[in-house]
Amino acid sequence: MAIWIDISTLKHRLKLMDDNKLIKAYPIAVGKILTPTPSGTYTIINKQLNPPAPFGVLWMGLSKPHYGIHETNNPASIGKNRSHGCIRMFNHDVLELSSRVTIGTKVFIHN
Numbered sequence: 001m002a003i004w005i006d007i008s009t010l011k012h013r014l015k016l017m018d019d020n021k022l023i024k025a026y027p028i029a030v031g032k033i034l035t036p037t038p039s040g041t042y043t044i045i046n047k048q049l050n051p052p053a054p055f056g057v058l059w060m061g062l063s064k065p066h067y068g069i070h071e072t073n074n075p076a077s078i079g080k081n082r083s084h085g086c087i088r089m090f091n092h093d094v095l096e097l098s099s100r101v102t103i104g105t106k107v108f109i110h111n
Contacts, residue, residue, distance in 0.1 A: 003023075003102075006110075007037075007087060008111065009031070009036070013027065013028065026093045027078050027090070029072060029080055030081055030082075031081060035084040036081075037085050037086070039109050039110050040064065040109055041107070041109075042062040042063040042067075043063045043103075044060050044105045044107060045063050045103065046059075046061040047060050053073070056070055057091055058071060058094050060094075069089065069094065070094060075090060078090060
C-alpha cells in the first residue's frame with residue numbers, strides 16, 4: 001500500500017491516492033500567474049499545527065523550500081489561482097488530509 005498525493009493545478013484538485021486507487025478528492029487553490037505552484041515530485045517533510053498566520057490551523061511543508069499545503073484564510077479562493085504558490089485547502093479538508101498522510105508522503109504536482 002503506497003499513499004501519495006496527486007495535485008492538478010489546472011483542475012484545482014488534490015487527490016489522495018492509494019497506489020492507483022482514489023481515496024478522496026479535495027478542491028484547492030493554487031498559485032497566481034506571477035507566483036505559480038511549482039510542478040514536480042516532492043515529499044511532505046514536516047507538519048506543524050497552528051503555524052504563524054496566514055497558514056491557518058495546519059502546515060504541511062514540501063521538500064521544495066517555502067512551499068506547502070495549508071488552510072486558507074480566504075475560503076472564497078478555493079478553486080482559483082490565488083496563492084503565492086502554496087496549495088490552499090478548506091480547514092476541515094487540510095486536517096483530514098493530514099491525518100491520512102505521513103512525513104515522506106510523495107506529492108506529484110502537475111497541470
